[in-house]
Amino acid sequence: MWRNFLIAESPFRVILADKRIMKVLLIQPPIQDFYxxxxxxxxxxxxxxxxSLTSHGHEVRILDCQSEKKKSITIPPExxxxxxxxxxxxxxxxxxxxxxxxxxxxxxxxxxxxxDSNADVYGISSSFTPYHGEALEVARIIKQWNRxxxxxxxxxxVSSSPEEVLQSPFVDYLVLGEGxxxxxxxxxxxxxxxxxxxxxxxxxRVNGEIRINPLKYFIEDLDSLPPxxxxxxxxxxxxxxxxxxxxxxxxxxxxxxCAYCSTHRSMGNHFRARSPEHIIKEMRECxxxxxxxxxxxxxxxxxxxxxxxxxxxxxxxxxxxxxxxxLTAMNGVSCASLDRELLQLMRSAGFxxxxxxxxxxxxxxxxxxxxxxxxxxxxxxLKEVERSGLNVIAYAxxxxxxxxxxxxxxxxxxxxxxxxxxxxxxxxPTPGTPLFDKCKSDRILPLHSSQWRSSALPIExxxxxxxxxxxxxxxxxxxxxxxxxxxxxxxxxxxxxxxFYHVLKDQSKGEIIVSQDTHLNHDNKEGNSTWxxxxxxxxxxxxxxxxxxxxxxxxxxxxxxSSNDVLDYFFEKxxxxxxxxxxxx
Numbered sequence: 057m058w059r060n061f062l063i064a065e066s067p068f069r070v071i072l073a074d075k076r077i078m079k080v081l082l083i084q085p086p087i088q089d090f091y092x093x094x095x096x097x098x099x100x101x102x103x104x105x106x107x108s109l110t111s112h113g114h115e116v117r118i119l120d121c122q123s124e125k126k127k128s129i130t131i132p133p134e135x136x137x138x139x140x141x142x143x144x145x146x147x148x149x150x151x152x153x154x155x156x157x158x159x160x161x162x163x164x165x166x167x168x169x170x171x172d173s174n175a176d177v178y179g180i181s182s183s184f185t186p187y188h189g190e191a192l193e194v195a196r197i198i199k200q201w202n203r204x205x206x207x208x209x210x211x212x213x214v215s216s217s218p219e220e221v222l223q224s225p226f227v228d229y230l231v232l233g234e235g236x237x238x239x240x241x242x243x244x245x246x247x248x249x250x251x252x253x254x255x256x257x258x259x260x261r262v263n264g265e266i267r268i269n270p271l272k273y274f275i276e277d278l279d280s281l282p283p284x285x286x287x288x289x290x291x292x293x294x295x296x297x298x299x300x301x302x303x304x305x306x307x308x309x310x311x312x313x314c315a316y317c318s319t320h321r322s323m324g325n326h327f328r329a330r331s332p333e334h335i336i337k338e339m340r341e342c343x344x345x346x347x348x349x350x351x352x353x354x355x356x357x358x359x360x361x362x363x364x365x366x367x368x369x370x371x372x373x374x375x376x377x378x379x380x381x382x383l384t385a386m387n388g389v390s391c392a393s394l395d396r397e398l399l400q401l402m403r404s405a406g407f408x409x410x411x412x413x414x415x416x417x418x419x420x421x422x423x424x425x426x427x428x429x430x431x432x433x434x435x436x437x438l439k440e441v442e443r444s445g446l447n448v449i450a451y452a453x454x455x456x457x458x459x460x461x462x463x464x465x466x467x468x469x470x471x472x473x474x475x476x477x478x479x480x481x482x483x484x485p486t487p488g489t490p491l492f493d494k495c496k497s498d499r500i501l502p503l504h505s506s507q508w509r510s511s512a513l514p515i516e517x518x519x520x521x522x523x524x525x526x527x528x529x530x531x532x533x534x535x536x537x538x539x540x541x542x543x544x545x546x547x548x549x550x551x552x553x554x555x556f557y558h559v560l561k562d563q564s565k566g567e568i569i570v571s572q573d574t575h576l577n578h579d580n581k582e583g584n585s586t587w588x589x590x591x592x593x594x595x596x597x598x599x600x601x602x603x604x605x606x607x608x609x610x611x612x613x614x615x616x617x618s619s620n621d622v623l624d625y626f627f628e629k630x631x632x633x634x635x636x637x638x639x640x641x
């Protein structure tokens with residue numbers, strides 16, 4: 057059933073005297089990958105778009121195809137090289153991926169939903185380049201069913217590669233940048249039979265010729281936007297610690313010009329902010345209408361205006377009380393704009409963990425990548441975070457052109473010795489960024505765009521290869537596992553990596569037998585290989601192992617290809633270094 061939703065009067069409200077009300081279906085396509093972070097899939101951009109379209113009188117629904125379903129599928133040919141890196145069905149406690157999946161509704165189910173909607177216009181989100189194929193498949197389904205239906209596509213990938221997207225015969229119009237103004241304008245022009253050629257940020261065709269109107273304008277007054285149409289979402293699907301969660305956007309745009317980030321292509325490099333009072337109003341409505349207790353601040357640079365961020369935290373404490381909400385900023389918080397007062401306010405307002413982007417311990421790498429400088433060094437910042445009582449996920453990027461094995465390992469060892477959870481981010485090239493252009497000019501950019509994702513280990517240079525990167529990724533998982541054991545007080549904090557080996561020997565429940573075919577077999581008293589045995593074997597063999605159950609029901613450790621260069625340098629640099637837990641409390 058199509059429904060009309062009443063939206064409060066705003067600058068986006070128009071009189072529909074001579075306009076045709078259109079039925080619009082906004083679609084978030086499914087994705088195909090090795091993993092999906094469910095909490096990060098809420099289509100808040102489509103919810104904003106739905107509110108704007110509804111305020112212009114159109115009837116809108118959202119089809120979120122990224123449901124909780126997942127189906128194991130065959131790895132596509134262009135990603136087949138990854139089979140050697142990801143042993144499926146691994147039962148090791150620090151395993152990577154267990155398979156390759158289609159996450160969300162199946163294609164037949166999506167086809168039926170599209171036909172049942174019988175919308176006039178279909179808006180498809182294409183936010184991530186490696187998943188653009190899934191967005192195009194949705195467009196193909198629509199046009200195959202009824203070629204007269206209008207297909208509009210938007211999202212970060214569209215803003216970065218508009219010409220390439222519009223080469224598809226299944227896409228009629230593109231929306232670059234913010235869609236709240238441009239999408240309704242397209243519908244208005246269509247209804248009146250007028251051309252969109254005088255409208256900025258729109259892609260279209262004239263007699264088969266692709267035309268892209270450059271993006272010129274961004275919404276300055278964000279308070280004028282209607283709140284996202286969360287009533288069109290199944291809010292029970294987005295939960296954090298068993299509580300309803302929602303994304304909330306308090307600002308747009310980021311003035312920093314990081315070489316790997318394409319935010320400026322869709323949201324600009326000019327920081328625009330909502331007023332703290334307007335944000336509090338939306339949060340109270342979320343709590344009262346939808347029983348939402350968790351808010352993920354999804355800004356590009358939430359703390360850029362530090363005083364505004366402090367004011368918002370103060371108002372949250374005033375209206376909701378201390379620690380009554382759970383606040384997160386999973387998109388990350390810039391180290392450049394944090395101080396003791398803001399950190400303490402964030403903790404009181406409801407933050408338990410803060411996501412910080414270290415990138416690298418090498419100043420030259422950070423300078424090359426255009427990272428903003430912080431007022432103090434990262435060590436000093438971590439001390440301030442500890443005083444505030446916040447836990448830290450520290451993100452390091454591996455696999456960027458210009459990095460070396462030595463630099464990446466040293467970053468890993470540094471984080472091993474800090475009270476942080478390590479967030480290993482394998483670099484992926486994003487169109488519209490300086491680093492993407494460098495990959496292209498250096499001829500190290502993979503041919504197929506579906507390879508431009510972290511899980512595909514996309515970039516190899518003369519300084520590192522994919523085996524090096526997957527070894528670094530496994531190291532981070534292993535170190536985080538050890539940190540977790542320290543958090544749970546199963547291991548003593550502060551033990552050095554060298555002494556850790558002797559601790560493992562003391563805890564081992566039996567003798568590990570290395571067979572001639574390099575398979576490691578060990579059955580303890582419970583009939584299962586333990587994490588102690590896996591780590592001890594890692595020390596002895598200087599290689600990683602996956603864990604599988606054989607036909608006799610015993611657990612078998614199988615050697616996994618590992619980089620000698622990475623592990624040799626890691627053991628050299630980490631020998632006398634202490635390992636610290638991941639949480640302060």
